[in-house]
Amino acid sequence: MNFGQLEGNEHLKKSLTELERAQRMPHAIIISSGSEQQRAELATHLAMWAVCSGGEKPCGKCKNCLNAEHRAHSDIYYAKGSGKTNIYNKDELKGMIRDASVKPNQADRKVYVLEECDRRLPVISQNTFLKTLEEPPQDVLFIMTCENSRSLLETIRSRAVEFALESDSRLDEEALGVAREIALGIVSPSEIDLLRATYLLNERALALEALDALTLLLRDGLSVYVGAKAELDSEIAEALCRKLTRSKFLNLIELTQNAQSKINANVSLKLISVWLCGQYRRNVWQK
Ligand SMILES: [Zn+2]
Known part of the structure; x- marks a missing residue:
């Protein structure tokens, strides 16, 4: 060609x-x-x-x-x-x-x-x-x-x-900001922090991108968990590591991808925020 x-x-x-x-x-x-x-x-x-x-x-x-x-x-x-x-x-x-x-x-x-x-x-x-x-x-x-x-x-x-x-635009800063909030919410003992963070997923394109960024943060956390280096944000990766196990990391990554499918299927973002918050909490805080 x-x-x-x-x-x-x-x-x-x-x-x-x-x-x-x-x-x-x-x-x-x-x-x-x-x-x-x-x-x-x-x-x-x-x-x-x-x-x-x-x-x-x-x-x-x-x-x-x-x-x-x-x-x-x-x-x-x-x-x-x-x-x-x-x-x-x-x-x-x-x-x-x-x-x-x-x-x-x-x-x-x-x-x-x-x-x-x-x-x-x-x-x-x-x-x-x-x-x-x-x-x-x-x-x-x-x-x-x-x-x-x-x-x-x-x-x-x-x-x-x-x-x-090829894309030279790096991760959108706003989306990355939302992803960081959610990651911190995930490990916060107070549910309201996580709920507040998932409510930031209030616009389709932003939500999809933020969840992309969150997947990267979770993968980063998993890397640190297995002794490798974080690529995106080592502080958040370490915070996640203190709370999560390998299987919890994997569950959260899967949940994040499920949320993206729901967005693509036009489920209301409000419903997805609440659902995601509940699922994350259940996964992280169950024994
Ligand atoms: Zn020709």
Whole structure:
């Protein structure tokens, strides 16, 4: 595969090149991480690849490539979205699915691009889309971009291949702050500290990221427990270690991941906060 102007991400480029060589390019791709602009660039690039009629694809010179590069190719459809937040609603998805069964106009393939799905593709539309991803029409490539693929339904993710861009943004400070509060709450003798901390999970994206950070803090604690070094925060790791055993660490990591699944399944954040607090307490303080 020809990557032209796309910089970095050598690992990802290697995977794509290998898949292309083996003629095993997936029919559905999720592009995650990186910046919104990087995701958009890679989506355009893969769309060019899919329609290119030149040699090493995308050649960047044929008519298909040039049109695709300007997002003006008749076989490449960028979902438009509607409403103030540009949501891809069920009707748009249904239209897209119908269109996908019609043969391409100029190229050998049709491409459908759904951008920023964590914000714009609601669960109801994801469900509309599921069956098509399961039994995709011939010669169609679906490309979804999102910051964090965990905000998509597991059933969508399992039917697509994910390519994560390198991310230079380190853990979000706010999310890490919330994760630290929860970690300290976990080992605090007073339940109210933990409840107060889990209540900080009051917004979806923040909650997912904070729980990611919390998983790292717990893994750190586990490292210290087995005599290795903490990578993220040695003070918190040691505080956790004083209270937790190996099996408790593992239970807490699993609970944290369960909470993330609940968030993805659109369970109310308030309910999740209370549930998580109760579960953490039970695990840590039981004999
Ligand atoms: Zn070309």
